[in-house]
Amino acid sequence: MxxxxxxxxxxxxxxxxxxxxxxxxxxxxxNAVFGNPERAKGGTHWIIVGSSFILxxxxxxxxxxxxxxxPKSANELCQVGKVNDSLLALKYMFPIEERESKTASIIKxxxxxxxxxxxxVKKSNIISDQNRQILLRLIEKTKKTISLLTNxxxxxNQTKIKILELAxxxxxxxxxxxxxxxxxxxxxxxxxxxxxxEEEGEWGASGTAIENTVExxxxxxxxxxxxxxxxxxxxxxxxxxxxxLKNHNFQYKSTIQEINDEIKKFENEINNDQEITSTYVKDIxxxxxxxxxxxxxxxxxxxxxxQSIINFEKVQKNEQGSLRLIDIFLFPAGTxxxxxxxxxxxxxxxxxxxxxxTLNKFVLLLKPSVGxxxxxxxxxxxxxxxxxxxxxxxxxIADIIPGKYPVHNENGTVEPNFKSKTLDIVSGxxxxxxxxxxxxxxxDSFLRVFLGLVLGIIFGVPLGLFMGxxxxxxxxxxxxxxxYRPVPPLAWAPLIISVLGIDNVGKIFLLFMVxxxxxxxxxxxxxxxxQLSKIHAxxxxxxxxxxxxxxxxxxxxxxxxxxxxxxxIGMCWGTLVAAEFLAGTTGIGFVENVAKKYFQYEVIWITxxxxxxxxxxxxxxxRRIIDKTIPWRxxx
Amino acid sequence: MKKIISFVLGSILAFNxxxxxxxxxxxxxxxxxxxxxxxxNQEDKVKGDYEKALGVPVKWTNFANGGAMTDAMLxxxxxxxxxxxxxxxxxxxxxxxxxxxVDIAMEYGMGGTTCVTSNxxxxxxxxxxELEGKKVAVPLGTMAEYVFDExxxxxxxxxxxxxxxxxxPEEGAAxxxxxxxVMACMFGGNSIKAATEVxxxxxxxxxxxxxxxxxxxxxxxxxxxxxxxxxxxxxFIKVSHEANVRYKAGxxxxxxxxxxxxxxxxxxxxxxxxxKFLTPQETKESMEKGNLSKFLKGMxxxxxxxxxxxxxx
Numbered sequence: 018m019x020x021x022x023x024x025x026x027x028x029x030x031x032x033x034x035x036x037x038x039x040x041x042x043x044x045x046x047x048n049a050v051f052g053n054p055e056r057a058k059g060g061t062h063w064i065i066v067g068s069s070f071i072l073x074x075x076x077x078x079x080x081x082x083x084x085x086x087x088p089k090s091a092n093e094l095c096q097v098g099k100v101n102d103s104l105l106a107l108k109y110m111f112p113i114e115e116r117e118s119k120t121a122s123i124i125k126x127x128x129x130x131x132x133x134x135x136x137x138v139k140k141s142n143i144i145s146d147q148n149r150q151i152l153l154r155l156i157e158k159t160k161k162t163i164s165l166l167t168n169x170x171x172x173x174n175q176t177k178i179k180i181l182e183l184a185x186x187x188x189x190x191x192x193x194x195x196x197x198x199x200x201x202x203x204x205x206x207x208x209x210x211x212x213x214x215e216e217e218g219e220w221g222a223s224g225t226a227i228e229n230t231v232e233x234x235x236x237x238x239x240x241x242x243x244x245x246x247x248x249x250x251x252x253x254x255x256x257x258x259x260x261x262l263k264n265h266n267f268q269y270k271s272t273i274q275e276i277n278d279e280i281k282k283f284e285n286e287i288n289n290d291q292e293i294t295s296t297y298v299k300d301i302x303x304x305x306x307x308x309x310x311x312x313x314x315x316x317x318x319x320x321x322x323x324q325s326i327i328n329f330e331k332v333q334k335n336e337q338g339s340l341r342l343i344d345i346f347l348f349p350a351g352t353x354x355x356x357x358x359x360x361x362x363x364x365x366x367x368x369x370x371x372x373x374x375t376l377n378k379f380v381l382l383l384k385p386s387v388g389x390x391x392x393x394x395x396x397x398x399x400x401x402x403x404x405x406x407x408x409x410x411x412x413x414i415a416d417i418i419p420g421k422y423p424v425h426n427e428n429g430t431v432e433p434n435f436k437s438k439t440l441d442i443v444s445g446x447x448x449x450x451x452x453x454x455x456x457x458x459x460x461d462s463f464l465r466v467f468l469g470l471v472l473g474i475i476f477g478v479p480l481g482l483f484m485g486x487x488x489x490x491x492x493x494x495x496x497x498x499x500x501y502r503p504v505p506p507l508a509w510a511p512l513i514i515s516v517l518g519i520d521n522v523g524k525i526f527l528l529f530m531v532x533x534x535x536x537x538x539x540x541x542x543x544x545x546x547x548q549l550s551k552i553h554a555x556x557x558x559x560x561x562x563x564x565x566x567x568x569x570x571x572x573x574x575x576x577x578x579x580x581x582x583x584x585x586i587g588m589c590w591g592t593l594v595a596a597e598f599l600a601g602t603t604g605i606g607f608v609e610n611v612a613k614k615y616f617q618y619e620v621i622w623i624t625x626x627x628x629x630x631x632x633x634x635x636x637x638x639x640r641r642i643i644d645k646t647i648p649w650r651x652x653x
Numbered sequence: 654m655k656k657i658i659s660f661v662l663g664s665i666l667a668f669n670x671x672x673x674x675x676x677x678x679x680x681x682x683x684x685x686x687x688x689x690x691x692x693x694n695q696e697d698k699v700k701g702d703y704e705k706a707l708g709v710p711v712k713w714t715n716f717a718n719g720g721a722m723t724d725a726m727l728x729x730x731x732x733x734x735x736x737x738x739x740x741x742x743x744x745x746x747x748x749x750x751x752x753x754x755v756d757i758a759m760e761y762g763m764g765g766t767t768c769v770t771s772n773x774x775x776x777x778x779x780x781x782x783e784l785e786g787k788k789v790a791v792p793l794g795t796m797a798e799y800v801f802d803e804x805x806x807x808x809x810x811x812x813x814x815x816x817x818x819x820x821x822p823e824e825g826a827a828x829x830x831x832x833x834x835v836m837a838c839m840f841g842g843n844s845i846k847a848a849t850e851v852x853x854x855x856x857x858x859x860x861x862x863x864x865x866x867x868x869x870x871x872x873x874x875x876x877x878x879x880x881x882x883x884x885x886x887x888x889f890i891k892v893s894h895e896a897n898v899r900y901k902a903g904x905x906x907x908x909x910x911x912x913x914x915x916x917x918x919x920x921x922x923x924x925x926x927x928x929k930f931l932t933p934q935e936t937k938e939s940m941e942k943g944n945l946s947k948f949l950k951g952m953x954x955x956x957x958x959x960x961x962x963x964x965x966x
Binding site for chain 2: 105106109126127130232300303304307310311354356357358359361362363367390391515518519520599600601602607610611613614615616617618
């Protein structure tokens with residue numbers, strides 16, 4: 018229902034906005050000529066069209082539209098899939114969906130193998146001439162068996178009759194299949210089936226668990242589905258019978274017998290040390306076995322059989338009727354496929370989860386009690402303020418207080434003294450009052466990026482300014498920075514993880530390295546780009562060096578610095594996810610990596626969206642800050 | 654505007670019709686396997702026996718974990734996965750991947766897959782409760798995770814109270830050596846060797862066996878390949894079982910196997926001795942009512958993922 022309304026709204030929005038856009042184009046008097054950036058201003062309606070389009074493509078390719086418009090289509094297509102599954106092996110025999118028949122391609126391959134093998138035997142200088150002759154004769158004989166199988170006049174009458182019988186069974190099925198009441202189900206059977214189908218549930222992922230559950234009900238729910246279901250069962254029997262059928266006519270059997278006898282005799286003659294020869298013999302037997310197993314028939318003997326299959330294909334495609342159109346238009350880039358007792362979505366519907374399912378799972382993930390791997394996405398926990406105090410105050414304060422830490426007394430208790438009480442305070446071992454602090458995967462990722470960025474700014478900006486203004490600093494730090502800057506940040510990851518560990522320290526340090534170099538470059542460019550006239554002017558007005566730095570150079574480089582911050586946020590974000598992939602217990606990258614292991618496509622997409630949205634929030638916030646704090650940007 | 658619309662419609666149509674064109678018979682078979690995981694059939698792999706048995710070239714690709722094997726199978730880059738862990742296979746089946754289990758590569762005790770605690774932490778089976786609240790490296794979604802879960806049940810520690818770090822075996826072993834984690838679960842001979850240098854197995858091989866913890870590695874194929882080339886699947890399984898018979902008879906060339914597994918000869922020998930290779934008959938029993946079927950049921954696997962018809966009985 019939700020999807021149906023959404024699809025409708027999207028269509029209305031797209032059409033409405035396009036019409037509005039065209040109207041605006043017609044009525045608006047624009048003075049700007051082509052090339053003037055004024056022409057790109059405004060246009061909220063195009064934003065709506067753009068985002069609606071993304072949603073529409075998502076709904077379409079995830080087959081969500083199909084699900085909302087025809088919720089039973091998956092079940093019916095599953096039955097069609099069963100028919101295809103039963104027919105698949107037979108179809109591979111004939112050039113129905115292939116370029117050449119399988120028999121032809123096997124014969125081609127085996128002839129080639131035998132020729133190659135014969136050449137190998139001829140060239141081999143390890144085996145004796147006598148053995149060589151025997152082997153070549155065996156190869157020649159094996160090759161002949163193929164022609165024995167493909168010779169029409171040698172085909173057994175019995176086999177011929179059996180093939181015709183199977184063909185007529187398929188024809189019979191095609192006839193029955195077109196009747197309305199096929200497969201003649203009784204009322205009782207019908208009720209039973211419908212009840213079972215009811216219990217099996219509807220098409221769609223479960224909204225109550227993060228794990229994957231049954232997606233497509235397999236028991237036919239509709240009469241059309243039942244038709245296909247029964248036909249599939251019948252076809253499976255026919256197919257099995259056909260593949261049991263072997264074209265082993267008298268001449269072929271006797272030739273095989275001859276080859277086997279000869280090999281036995283030969284193997285008795287050759288000594289054990291002639292290992293090469295015996296492997297050759299084994300190889301001949303293997304090729305013979307492959308020819309034996311492949312269903313090779315004379316080229317024209319299966320004509321009727323092939324025709325029956327093609328006929329049935331036509332009939333079943335006709336019977337699909339509107340379902341076929343639904344399959345083509347509403348199940349783009351794939352379809353529902355049956356394999357064994359299960360049906361599954363194969364194609365874009367498998368890896369592109371439905372919008373409604375994804376939203377369900379997202380709501381589920383957001384619940385702090387569920388979360389992912391028992392950590393919520395974003396929630397809060399109560400933390401005692403004492404922990405913060407303990408973190409800020411260094412522990413050695415307690416150590417430098419004169420006296421000794423208390424020792425246990427005779428009563429078996431430990432009396433705290435002033436020194437131990439101080440230790441409790443500086444290590445945060447006391448209770449004050451609790452405040453809520455955020456926690457969870459999103460918060461952890463955010464915090465890592467934020468800390469990496471802040472550290473990069475704190476260290477990078479002063480160093481960059483210094484390098485822009487001082488010859489020594491520029492010369493001293495330049496080779497260092499320029500050498501490490503071009504290295505892709507992830508190249509550091511294995512090293513940093515083994516030196517600094519898999520905890521936050523390593524990840525934050527990695528992000529610091531990313532933002533540090535960018536901040537240096539941008540601060541340096543900003544400092545050296547200050548107009549000389551401004552500096553001269555402030556000198557003439559009597560400004561001190563510090564004042565020039567603080568009031569002229571720094572404000573001048575701020576636009577560059579803030580652009581650098583924006584760039585480094587993007588880089589940090591990209592690096593963070595990859596770093597969390599390597600080792601981690603929390604973070605969005607961790608969630609995605611684990612979801613991948615369990616093929617939870619919904620969760621993977623949720624993490625991708627979260628990353629996009631968080632990156633956007635970062636960027637928008639920063640743009641706001643830039644606009645507010647440096648109105649002189651681009652005007653100096 | 655018209656141009657844009659026709660372009661969009663055209664590309665949608667093109668994408669919708671991008672159904673792959675199949676070939677009549679495979680011209681090449683792509684097989685996935687593990688290094689550090691010595692198996693008798695590696696001798697056949699090196700000597701080219703598989704090519705001879707299948708009649709077409711065989712391309713072997715090694716993988717770090719079974720989940721990646723499934724990924725590659727879904728993308729059409731792999732036809733057969735040899736010795737994929739049962740857990741990644743089950744995850745794949747639960748995620749509706751069109752793959753089938755056709756053979757058991759081997760059953761093994763904790764020799765090949767195990768959890769190692771660092772000696773520094775002082776944690777052993779007796780005080781395993783102390784693992785709670787500490788960091789533990791586990792390659793999630795693999796057999797090692799299963800072994801981890803089962804071991805925790807045996808020692809009575811609560812998994813949900815630990816901080817589980819997702820790490821592949823090599824990384825997990827490195828983290829244990831560096832002291833970042835107090836326990837690492839892993840598979841693969843070299844990783845276990847590196848880990849046991851600074852730690853000890855939480856459960857010994859015998860203890861694990863007594864507790865009924867056992868790993869199963871399987872052979873899986875894609876549905877498409879199975880339907881198109883049943884003869885090749887059959888031939889592949891046959892060669893593997895022949896190699897197992899040869900190994901049991903003591904006729905395997907361990908040097909070749911160890912070299913192909915990228916292990917030292919004694920390590921390879923030790924690892925392979927921990928494997929139990931089943932005969933086709935035993936395999937069938939295991940698949941129908943034995944260990945494998947119990948395992949699948951225990952993990953809630955949908956029916957129909959197992960096919961016994963390719964076994965050389």
